[in-house]
Amino acid sequence: MTDAKTFMQAPDERGRFGEFGGRFVPEALMPACLELEIAFKDAWSDPAFIEEYNTVLRQFAGRPTPVTPLLRLSEKLGINVYAKREDLAHTGSHKINNVVGQTLLTKRMGKTRVIAETGAGQHGVATATAAARLGLECTVYMGEVDTVRQSLNVFRMELLGATVVPVTSGSKTLKDAVNEAMREWVTCVSDTHYCLGSVMGPHPFPWMVREMQSIIGHESSRQLIELGVATPDFVVACVGGGSNAAGIFSGFANTSARLIGVEAAGGAAVKNGSPGVLHGMRSMLIQSEFGQIEEAHSISAGLDYPGIGPEHAYLADAGRAEYYPIGDEVVLDALQLLSELEGIIPALETAHAVAWITREAGKTIPKGSSVLLNLSGRGDKDVAQVRSLLRGE
Amino acid sequence: MKPLETKLRAVRDSGRKALVPYFMAGLTPDWTQHVEAAVHAGADAVEIGIPFSDPMMDGVVIQEAALTSLARGTNLDSICADLAKISVDVPLITMTYFNIFHHYGLERSIGKLTESGIEGAIVPDLSLEESGPWHEISNSYDLANIFLVAPSTNTERAKLLAQASEGFCYASARMAVTGKSSDEGDAAQVVAGIRAGSDIPTYVGIGITTPKQAKDASKIGDGVIVGSALVQLLIDGAGPGKIEEFITSFRLAID
Ligand SMILES: Cc1ncc(COP(=O)(O)O)c(C=O)c1O
Numbered sequence: 001m002t003d004a005k006t007f008m009q010a011p012d013e014r015g016r017f018g019e020f021g022g023r024f025v026p027e028a029l030m031p032a033c034l035e036l037e038i039a040f041k042d043a044w045s046d047p048a049f050i051e052e053y054n055t056v057l058r059q060f061a062g063r064p065t066p067v068t069p070l071l072r073l074s075e076k077l078g079i080n081v082y083a084k085r086e087d088l089a090h091t092g093s094h095k096i097n098n099v100v101g102q103t104l105l106t107k108r109m110g111k112t113r114v115i116a117e118t119g120a121g122q123h124g125v126a127t128a129t130a131a132a133r134l135g136l137e138c139t140v141y142m143g144e145v146d147t148v149r150q151s152l153n154v155f156r157m158e159l160l161g162a163t164v165v166p167v168t169s170g171s172k173t174l175k176d177a178v179n180e181a182m183r184e185w186v187t188c189v190s191d192t193h194y195c196l197g198s199v200m201g202p203h204p205f206p207w208m209v210r211e212m213q214s215i216i217g218h219e220s221s222r223q224l225i226e227l228g229v230a231t232p233d234f235v236v237a238c239v240g241g242g243s244n245a246a247g248i249f250s251g252f253a254n255t256s257a258r259l260i261g262v263e264a265a266g267g268a269a270v271k272n273g274s275p276g277v278l279h280g281m282r283s284m285l286i287q288s289e290f291g292q293i294e295e296a297h298s299i300s301a302g303l304d305y306p307g308i309g310p311e312h313a314y315l316a317d318a319g320r321a322e323y324y325p326i327g328d329e330v331v332l333d334a335l336q337l338l339s340e341l342e343g344i345i346p347a348l349e350t351a352h353a354v355a356w357i358t359r360e361a362g363k364t365i366p367k368g369s370s371v372l373l374n375l376s377g378r379g380d381k382d383v384a385q386v387r388s389l390l391r392g393e
Numbered sequence: 394m395k396p397l398e399t400k401l402r403a404v405r406d407s408g409r410k411a412l413v414p415y416f417m418a419g420l421t422p423d424w425t426q427h428v429e430a431a432v433h434a435g436a437d438a439v440e441i442g443i444p445f446s447d448p449m450m451d452g453v454v455i456q457e458a459a460l461t462s463l464a465r466g467t468n469l470d471s472i473c474a475d476l477a478k479i480s481v482d483v484p485l486i487t488m489t490y491f492n493i494f495h496h497y498g499l500e501r502s503i504g505k506l507t508e509s510g511i512e513g514a515i516v517p518d519l520s521l522e523e524s525g526p527w528h529e530i531s532n533s534y535d536l537a538n539i540f541l542v543a544p545s546t547n548t549e550r551a552k553l554l555a556q557a558s559e560g561f562c563y564a565s566a567r568m569a570v571t572g573k574s575s576d577e578g579d580a581a582q583v584v585a586g587i588r589a590g591s592d593i594p595t596y597v598g599i600g601i602t603t604p605k606q607a608k609d610a611s612k613i614g615d616g617v618i619v620g621s622a623l624v625q626l627l628i629d630g631a632g633p634g635k636i637e638e639f640i641t642s643f644r645l646a647i648d
Contacts, residue, residue, distance in 0.1 A: 014522060024491055024518045026450045027554065028543035028568055169456050175447065182449050183570045189545060190568075277492045277518065278447060290468040291496025292446040 007320050008210070008246075008253040008311070015203020018317060020310035023202040025280045029182070032189045033280075037204040039109050044211060049104065056100050057215065060133065061090045063097075065216075067223040070373070072341040077361035079368065082227065083344070083375040084220045084248060093347065093377030094216060094244040095126035099195060101212035103130040106193040113137040113192040117181040119146055119174035119240065120302035120349065121153025122377055123197030128162035138162040141180045143173040146301045153381055171295040173304045174240070178279050198241025199309035202280030206309050210246040217251020220372060229370050236260045237374035238353040239323065240267075240302045242309035244376035249321060257372075259321035261312060262356045264303035267296030268325035270316045273307070283310040299328040299389075300348035300382070330355045332389060335379060347377035348385070397438075397484050397512040397537035397560035401594045404437050404616075410647045411437040411561075411616025412607075413596060414623050414640060415488065417458035418443055418475065419467025421627065425479045430633035431623075432481040434640035439481070440515065440618065443472060443489035450490075450517040452572025454621040458628060469497055473509040486513035486539065486560070491527075499527055503534045513537035513560040521554055528557075541565050542587050544579035551583070552590030561594040562587045564614055566601065572621045574600030580613045604646035611647035619643060 015021045015037075023033055043049040057063040065088045070081040086094035099116075106114055114136050118124030124140035131138035140157055144166040147154050154164050170176035178201075185194045199206045199213075224232060235252050237245035239261040249259045263269065269284040276285035278293055286294045286306040296306040308323070315321035331348060334355035339345045346354060353373055357365065365371060379386070404411050414431045418424060418441050428439050444459035444467055451459070476485070487506060494502040494516070506514065514536055519527060521540060531538055537560035542551050545568060555562050564587055566578035580597045587595045597610040598618030607617045626639055 022523050023520055024523055025520060026517045026543070027520065027541045027550075028450075028545055028565060030520055030522075031543075031545045031547065031550070169453070170446065170460075179447050179449055183452070186450075187569050274496070277490075277495050279449070280518070282495075285492075287492070287496060290470075291492045291494075292463060293492070294446075 006254050007315065008250050011203060011207050015207070017311045017314035020283050020313040021203055021206055022282050023280060024277045024282065025202045026186065028186045029189065033202050035109070039105060040204050040208045043105055043108055049108070053101055053104055056104070057097065061096045061100055062088060063215065064219045065089050067220055067227065069227065070342050073338065076341065077358065079361050079365055080370045081357060081373055082224060082229065082232070082371070083373045084216060086216060086244065086374060086376050087344065087346065087378035091122070091126045091129050092380060093122045093126070094213060094247060095123045095197060096129070097215055097247065098197065098209050098212045098243060099126045099130040102193065102195045103134050103136060106136060106195070107134055109193065111191055111193045113188070114195045115139045115141065115181050115184055115192055116195045116197060117174065117177035118142050118197065119177065119304055120300065121146065121150040121157070121381060122302060124164070125153055125156050125160070127195050128157040128160035131162065132160045140164050141167050141177040141184065143167050143171070143177050145172040146174070149385055150301055150381060152384065173295070174301065175293065175306055182279070198243040199246045199311060200241040200279060200281055200307065206281065206311055209243050210250065210311060213243050213247025214250035216244065216247035216374065217249060220248060221251040224372065231255045232257050232372040233369040234258050234260055234365055234371040236262065236353045236357055236371060238262045238303060238349045238376060239308060239312065240305050240349060242312045244374050246309060246311060248372070248374040253320065259315070260356065261321055261323040262352045263308070263323055263325050264296065264298035264300060264352060265325035265327040266298045267303055267305050269306060269308040270313070270323035271325050278307055281310045283307050284313040299331055300352070302347070302349040303352065324356055326352045326355045330359065332386065334358055335386065344375065345379035346375060347379050348382045350376045395535055395537040395559045398593065400484055401438065401561050405594050409437070410611040411594065411596060412640070412643055412647060413438045413440055413616055413618045415440040415442055415618065415620035417455065417462050417624055418472040419462040419465055420458050425475050426633055427627060427636050428479055429481055430636040431640045432483050434637040435644035436483060436640055437616065438484045438486055440486050440488045441511070443469060443487060443493055445490040445493055448490060450570050452570045452621060454625050454628065455571050458624045469493060469502065469505065473505050476509040484512040485510055486515060487511050488515040491516050491519045494527070500530050503530050503536050507534045507536050511536065513539055515539045515563060517541055521557055539563055542583050544568050544583055546586065548586050548589060551586030555587040555590035555593060558591070558593055561596050561616070562591065563618070564595050564597045565599045566597050566610060567599055569600055571599060573602050580610055584614050604642045607643045608646040617647060
């Protein structure tokens with residue numbers, strides 16, 4: 001970067017990252033957002049809280065996750081790809097980092113219950129897991145469409161003692177699950193924390209979730225140095241709301257690395273969207289001529305979201321990060337490629353980032369470049385869906 | 394003082410409790426006749442809902458009405474064109490989510506609304522903290538801004554919201570989204586919070602579905618807002634006659 005701006009700092013006092021972010025919620029939820037902001041700031045500057053958070057991540061969530069050089073893929077593509085292995089974290093994705101933090105915060109605020117939205121089910125499973133560990137009651141809202149394509153995750157949540165509520169309004173996917181969780185939060189805000197799953201929603205969520213995911217970036221920056229890479233040329237992550245991307249970008253925002261977010265083509269908010277207000281935030285959204293939010297479409301439930309976190313909208317606007325769409329058609333190929341060459345079955349979400357790297361190697365990514373891939377999750381949850389797509393079973 | 398507030402203060406000064414029904418614009422082709430029927434039966438102002446795809450503050454009834462209306466092709470332009478057909482002598486107030494106006498353009502929205510006879514706006518997801526730019530423009534157009542105060546609002550915020558409200562202040566009777574409810578609610582506490590900050594007319598809404606509930610609420614506030622119960626009737630196909638009957642039952646209860 002030629003200018004001296006530092007990126008990925010705290011938002012301003014109104015929760016803005018440039019023109020994006022803020023707090024667009026019904027008055028009923030404003031006090032809870034204000035309370036949460038104070039509680040988060042207080043906890044995040046309390047060494048005892050940070051110590052507890054790090055201890056749980058180490059002893060329970062399996063951190064630090066390794067960085068794996070992807071040797072055969074690198075050889076095939078003529079670049080050097082390193083994978084940050086969030087698939088090896090407990091529950092199989094990066095989502096655990098955020099929920100460990102938020103559930104500890106829930107207890108600290110004296111609340112006894114959490115609610116969450118989920119798309120692919122990963123955030124729901126992670127929330128149910130972290131809630132079980134602390135004895136918090138847990139209810140997860142999930143679009144009815146997603147309860148079908150991710151039925152095993154529904155059962156996992158139930159095994160973990162959570163209640164899963166299928167959401168039948170609107171497009172019956174992630175955005176509607178967020179609406180329903182917000183509506184529910186209005187009725188129970190005094191004893192319940194809304195454990196939002198990505199860097200979206202009203203302030204302080206986008207900032208808080210990024211902070212709770214920034215461990216991905218900090219670990220990988222250290223681990224790459226150990227592998228002899230001072231600064232990678234590219235850092236690549238898939239983007240639904242943008243939490244795994246924000247987490248890994250955090251470690252490299254003020255380096256020379258090019259930051260790449262990969263969105264599902266059917267939910268490419270940066271490329272096809274315009275500024276708008278949804279789910280408590282001003283960000284980039286896919287919307288109609290009259291400001292109706294359009295339904296996203298993706299092979300992966302976790303990227304099926306018509307918006308993007310406000311900090312990403314800002315990073316795109318400021319030219320610090322780049323966001324590209326990847327269509328469903330190349331995602332399965334990427335999933336198979338990584339499985340066969342590296343012995344890692346990635347989540348369908350993650351496969352979008354793999355597909356972008358595969359497509360752009362030798363093009364946007366010059367030969368010989370070093371590329372850090374955030375391997376945000378494992379593909380076990382998607383195996384049944386992939387089988388039916390590949391074999392028609 | 395914005396014209397809406399002058400009119401609503403006059404209603405209160407006359408000793409009358411205000412009755413404010415909510416309609417979803419564009420729900421049926423003849424929706425404007427439904428508004429007229431309600432006014433004929435004694436509504437003192439009417440809330441005109443503009444449908445939004447993601448109504449975060451609304452329960453299932455208004456969600457369904459919004460989707461039905463959107464499926465009919467309703468948008469801000471078509472609503473404003475329809476509004477030209479309404480001839481009533483009570484104020485019209487719009488209620489919708491901020492993205493509708495954000496996307497259409499703030500100044501363009503406010504110009505269009507006021508040109509179409511809208512005198513006030515309730516935008517539940519436009520928090521006090523985010524309302525500055527909208528407020529500034531609406532001041533030069535005589536559009537009144539109405540804020541909600543919730544049971545979770547503390548006294549300090551309630552005061553600020555009451556003072557920022559124009560026309561009336563919306564007392565949310567309970568911690569809930571729009572829809573049915575049977576509990577007693579917290580209207581008394583909310584109204585007291587508003588009155589500590591301002592003598593603006595204060596109307597109670599959210600979850601008021603029966604004449605009995607309206608009667609109780611009208612003893613606490615200066616008026617009542619009735620939404621989902623009426624919208625349910627309309628979804629079930631009620632015509633002007635049914636609507637007059639419904640409004641009359643509420644009118645009798647609060648008079
Ligand atoms: C494995 C995996 N990666 C990525 C995502 C997308 O979320 P985010 O953009 O917040 O990282 C999900 C969401 O469910 C996921 O399960």
